[in-house]
Amino acid sequence: MNRQQKGWQQLFLFSLLPLFLAIFGASGWLWWNWAISPAQLNAAKPQQIQIPPGTATQQIGTKLEQAGLIRSKIAWDLLARYISSQKSNGGFQAGTYELSANQPLNEIAQTIWDGKVIQVSFTIPEGWSLRQMADYFQKEKGWFSSQDFIDAASQIDRKKYPWLPADIPFLEGFLFPETYQVTKERITPQAVVQLMLERFEKTALPVYQKSQNQELNQPKFTLKQWVTLASIVEKEAVVQKERPRIAGVFVSRLLKGMKLESDPTVEYAFGIRQTPDKPLTFAQVRKPSPYNTYATPGLPPTPIAAPALESLKAVLNPESTEYLFFVARYDGTHVFSRTLPEHEAAVVKIRRERQR
Structure with a gap:
């Protein structure tokens, strides 16, 4: 074969190369898929x-x-x-x-x-009680029964979480309110409770532990007292900027030996909910219960809800105030008063405004 023939042969082979590559690529793609x-x-x-x-x-x-x-x-x-x-x-x-x-x-x-498994989300709003969480998981999510969740939240694993208070019967207040992502395999009452408890341990507990190492001109609270008071602040406060002031009012009342007289504790004690058109009655606020802070001095036995981090911080750094009373307006804010007569006058004024 002369040089010219070889040249033509090489040119022919090179011209077929794209075809070979296309066939090989297509067959490879077919094999791969x-x-x-x-x-x-x-x-x-x-x-x-x-x-x-x-x-x-x-x-x-x-x-x-x-x-x-x-x-x-x-x-x-x-x-x-x-x-x-x-x-x-x-x-x-x-x-x-x-x-x-x-x-x-x-x-x-x-x-x-x-491991890109399916994940679903759930959201626990700030201020929810265990009962509200339980109803949410059963009625809205359909994941498990409310009773199963309550049972899971009544199991206190102090070996795994030694920081938990020794005298709590359930985890009210210690299940952190937030939006969570969870895999389908973890949709069990026990796994959900563990996830929320671990978030409290990671997010809220360090705030408390840091405060215990600081010299503050505020009373020292135990962990349970801290979360309990923060849960009451959470239920009372609607406007963010009022949290430290509301905390300050409650701290002042505690220091003076006054009852907290917080409406949310009455609602929690008796499973009721007041509305602007149906406020608490005198009979309800006078009804004995360890959780009714109108009838019982000091803090309730346990938290009454899941406090937000802002409420927890407010209790550790409450506003220094002379106010001892406050009453809610119908826009979420409160009127604060120093004396009982001032407070009673504010209550009458707000009720009249409501009736207009």
Whole structure:
């Protein structure tokens, strides 16, 4: 073969190179995505698949194949072996996943390797009681019964949480109010309680512990007293800027030996809720209960709600004030008074304004 013939042959081969690359690329793509179901072309709907703890890699492939998410378990096994060889740490993780036959095999595998399980959220507003939380999980979320949640919140694990007060019968006040993300596997009363308790431990407890190491001109509260008073402040305060002043009023009353006379404690004690058109009656505020601060001096036996971090901080740094009384307006703010006659006059004035 002369030089000219060789030149033409090389030119011909080079001209076929793009075709060879296209064929090889297409076949490689087909092999790589061989575990994709034909439903990919029809925009298959995502579906949930659960991988129990301890499931072997090959068993995962079988479950994916049976669910119609992949077509070939062999392709899964090959890819899983390749991923495992490339990554020194980790592994395919258990959990509930939302996957689609539209996804390439490598994307499905990476999702399971990274443990990108389905997460759901729940929100506990500031000032909610255990009962309100329990009803929320049952009626709005439908995750478990309210009684199961109450039971879980009545289990005090002091070995795991040694900082918890020794004389609390349940975790009222210590389940931190916030929005949480949780995996489906953790939707149990015990797991939810643990998650909220751990958030209190991480967010609120350090604030209290730091205050105990500082020289403050304020009375020292025990952990339970701190959370209890903060829960009352939380229920009384609507406007953020009033929290320190309301805390200051209650601290002053405690120092003077006066009863706190807080309406929310009466509501908590007897499971009632007053409204502007139906305020508490004299009979209700005089009814004996350890939680009724009109009838019983000092703080209630336990917190009455889940206080926000702002209320907890307000109790540690209350406003220094001469006010000893306050009454709520109908816009969320309060009228503060120094003496009982001033307070009674403010109550009459607000009621008259309400009747106009």
